[in-house]
Every structure is written in C-alpha cells, then in structure tokens.
Amino acid sequence: MTLLLRWLGGMIDGFRPAEGPPPRQLGAFFRWCLAGAWPALSLAAVVSAIAGTLEVVTAYLLGLVIDSVTASGAENYFADNATLLLIFAGFFVVLRPLVFGASAAFNGIVVPPNIYPLVQSRLHRWSLGHSVSFFDNDFAGRIAQKQMQTARAVTDVTAEIINVVFFALASLVGSVFLLLAMDWRIAYALILWLALYFAMIRWFMPRIRIRSAARASARAMVTGQVVDTVTNIKTVKLFGHIDHEDRSALDAMAQLRGRALSFGHLSTGFRFALMTVAGILPVLLIIGALMLWRMGVTTAGDIAAAGAVAIRISQMTGWVSFTLMAIYSNIGEIEDGMRTLTPPHDLVDAGAATLLKVPDGEIRFDHVTFAYGDETGGIRDIDLRIKPGEKLGIVGASGAGKSTLVALLLRLYDAEAGAVLIDGQDLRAVTQNSLRQQIGMVTQETAMFNRSARDNILYGRPDATFDGVVSAAKRAEAHDFILELKDHKGNRGYDAYLGERGVKLSGGQRQRVALARAILKDAPILVLDEATSALDSEVEASIQNALEGVMEGKTVVAIAHRLSTIARMDRIIVMHDGQIVEDGTHDDLLAQDGLYARYWNRQSGGFIRTKEALE
Secondary structure (H helix, E strand, O other): OHHHHHHHHOOOOOOOOOOOOOOOOHHHHHHHHHOOOHHHHHHHHHHHHHHHHHHHHHHHHHHHHHHHHHHOOOOOHHHHOHHHHHHHHHHHHHHHHHHHHHHHHHHHHHOHHHHHHHHHHHHHHHHHOOOHHHHHOOOHHHHHHHHHHHHHHHHHHHHHHHHHHHHHHHHHHHHHHHHHHHOHHHHHHHHHHHHHHHHHHHHHHHHHHHHHHHHHHHHHHHHHHHHHHHHOHHHHHHOOOHHHHHHHHHHHHHHHHHHHHHHHHHHHHHHHHHHHHHHHHHHHHHHHHHHHHHOOOOOHHHHHHHHHHHHHHHHHHHHHHHHHHHHHHHHHHHHHHHHHHOOOOOOOOOOOOEOOOOOOOOEEEEEEEEOOOOOOOOEEEEEEEEOOOOEEEEEEOOOOOHHHHHHHHOOOOOOOEEEEEEOOEEHHHEOHHHHHHOEEEEOOOOOOOOOEHHHHHHOOOOOOOHHHHHHHHHHOOOHHHHHOOEOOOOOEHHHOEOOHHHOOOOHHHHHHHHHHHHHHHOOOEEEEEOOOOOOOHHHHHHHHHHHHHHHOOOEEEEEOOOHHHOOOOOEEEEEEOOEEEEEEOHHHHHHHOOHHHHHHHHOEOOEOOOHHHHO
C-alpha cells in the first residue's frame, strides 16, 4: 500500500519547469501551466467519468430489483433472483467503493498536491525573470498574492473539472441512454430540461466570471496595501500616520466589499434560478414515467429508476452549478493574475548568450546613453574605460547619473545607445546570471533576508564553508555583534534570524553583514555604492582597512558622497547632468580647482550637498 501511495504521489512532477513564456490567452495559459501533467490528469478524468456512470447503474439496478419483486413470489424470491442479488451486492460492496476510492485517491494524492506547486513554481520562476522596473511598479505583496491566487485557482479549476464536470457529464449521458431504453419520450423530456439548464448556466457564468475578476483584483489591492503598510511600519509610527494608513486600508477594503456585494447579488439570483430549474426535473420525469406506465409502456421498476435518476440529477444540479460558479470565479481570478504576472520579460538574454568570463576585469562604457526612455535624465554619451584592477571613484550630486552607470554595468537596464563591455564582451551577449555572479556589490540600502545571519552571508557564495562565513564576517567587523544576536525563537549567533529586511540590526550592522557577503563572494569586480555610509567613523576606519585588502587585485567601482572614502582611489571621475566632467586622481582634481574641488571644500560632515545647493 505504501508503494502504491508513493507511486500515485509521483505521477505528476510538481516542480517540472515550463517550456517557453506563459501565453496571455486563457486556454493556452492553462496548457502552459499543466504541461507534463496531462497523462495523469486524463487518467483521473476517466476514473471520475466511470464513477459518474456508476450513479446511473445504481438507478438501473434498483429498477431491476423492483421489477424482480413484482415478477416473483415472496416464497421463492431469493432462490429465483440469487444472481441478480449477488450482482447488486457486489456492485455496492466491491465495485462502487473501489472506483470511488480511486477517484478520491486522484483528488487527494495525485492532482491538487502536485498541480499547485507545479503552477506556483512556474509562475514564480517567470516572475523572477522580470526586470527590476517590473517590481518597482507594483506592490511586493500584490505580486506574491497574484502568484498564490493564480496557482490556487488553476488547481481548483483542474480538480473541479475532473471531479465534477466529467462526473456529471458521464452521469447525464448515462441517464439519457437509460431513459431511452425505457421510452424515447421520457429521454426527450430530460434533453429539453438540460437545454433549459444550460441556457441558464450560459447566462449567469460569464457575468460571474467578470465580477469574480473584479473581486480578485480588489482583494489583491487590499493585500498590497496592508503588506506595504506592515513592511514600512516603523516609518508609519515615526511619522504618526497610523490613522492615514488605516484610512487607506479601509478605502481598499471598502472597494473589496463593494465588489464582493456585487458578486453576492449575482450569486443569490443564480441560486434562486437554480433551485427553481432543479425542482422542475423530478416533476417532469416522474409524472412522465407514470403517464407512460398508465399507457402500459413502462414498468414499476422503470418508474423507480426514472425517479432515482431525476432526484439524483436534481441534487447533483446544485452541486454542479455551484462548482461551475466556482470554476468561473476562479477563471476570473486566473485572468486577473495573467494580466499581472505574464507580461513578456523586457530584459532577456540573447538567444546565443554565453557565460561571461572575466580574466582581467576591464570595464568599458563605449559612448553609452540611457535616459529611462525620457528625453532628459540618466547619462549621455559616456565614454569610459576602467583598466583591469583599477580602483575608480565616482562623485557627483544627486541625479548626476552615478547610479545609472552602475545599473547599466549590472545590466539592470540595456543601454539605449552605445555598449557596455567587460573584457571586450558586450553585456547584451552574455547571460545576466553569469554577469552578476562576477560582480560583488555593497549598496547604501543593504538588502537582508528574514533568514539567519549565516544564510545572509552565505548568499554571497552558497557553497562556502562555515569557516569561510566566519572569516568574511571578521574581515567585515561583523563577527563580534553576530555572536551576541538572539531571535524570538531562541536562536543565537550565526543561527539567529535577522527579521524582515534585517530590521533587528542597526544600519551599520546591516551594512557590515552586506560587506561580509561581498567579501565571501570574492568576485573579480567589486561595486561599492555608499558602502560605508551607515558606519560611524571608528568602524568606518577599520572597515576601510579591510576593504583595501578585499579590493586587492579586483576592478573596483565606488560611488561616494563622503569624499574621504574614495580619496585614495587610483582615479576619480566627477559626473554632472549625466556626463563625465572631470577625471583624475584626488590630487589632480583638487589642482584643477573645478567641481570636485568645490565638493571637497564645501563638504559638511564629509557629504556632498545637493546640486541645487551648489548652484
């Protein structure tokens, strides 16, 4: 039995990658989601259809038993009908439990437990491939909600089609054949009723689908609003804006309530219409069978069979209809999720992209222009060569183009003109992953996962040993405070969790963990974007000494407002309005008495003032 259950659980590979991008048409999207699972799903549908057919066989056997009662005397009944009764007992005790048990196994072991992770993993993998701007333009909570909502909806639709639609269709088709065996007129009555039933379904379901999509969209907005507030809860409290956030959440909830009421109004009307139509069927079939019995066409067993079929279909009608309503509701949610998650990736690897190789570490910006699609902003015609192993500092007021330069180096965007090259390789011709694996980066806004300190540092090189983690932490001046960490579950030191976005650490501590991560990565190119901005002067001095060792033999690009942190760089460029306006060593630039010298002379606490303050 254990082997059988294990085999059933493995019929569908729940983590099989999808082939190609997700289509934006509903039917094609379903095929993309379920690719690789069709053999198991087809077998599950066949088992469900057999189970539905057995419902008709139940009514048929009941009719035979009743006819046998009227045809036999009481004293010889069991002797004369032993075979029929044996078949009757075998059907209910053996065959029916086996078929329905198999159907339950497919529903409980094969389909939902594997289809949900299959769809979720494919949607998540596709979402991860979107550019940074995709995530910048939406709520993180909303994107996560859409992934889970769409995966759940696809799973529910698939399971319900198998468990209900195939079951019901087999029952209805079998019922038509059973009634045809009695008399074509009573079968024709069932067909007329089915036409009325499907006309009602056809009117209600598209409207349910539309209103369900609107409700799903409103629900996702509530999730996005709440997650956004909770993620930034310290800012909310520091600014005393709890009431403001509460009103924003209530506005989103009010919209959801309105959409839910609209959906509820329609579902109430649907239920009333359904009960009315369902109530017509037993009256139609049983009275019709009685009329035919009066004419001598049908038997008492036929009346019982027709009655059983009518009552069963009438009961099943409610079940099927509400399942169809759920299916259409889920389809509305799937379409809503498709609109959010499946836009084509706007930054993709070239078809023949190769792995980046960095034997030297030379970086070249070859007349690069990028303005985020606008006419102004960004950088214009940057022609810059950073020699292998050179330490380059970048200086400029806010909006000068420093971060844009680094973003293009990391290929978070593609240049609108010109090319960015590393060791002669155009970044558009190499894979994005191989590019970013060759660049270590520490930013001003340090990114921490709600994982242990060990895991956060290991993110630089997941295959590193624990000794390597400790060594990197020591070089980043992080080892001592990590040993003192303790989370709410009692984990200590390197096993302590840092909280969402590292909220349990100070800014300086987060930056030192990020430095340790970059040290462990040991990439040939190192980018420092205000890497020591959150550190106090004493810690910064020790970190600077550690960084000098880390930078040895690497090509380094360092952005800084605190000029003292880059004064010892091999070369410094000064950016202004998206262009390089000065280039030289610290001493050279001071001697030029230009913009860099103005920055140096006007620093307050070591920071460059904004461009507006300088002009």
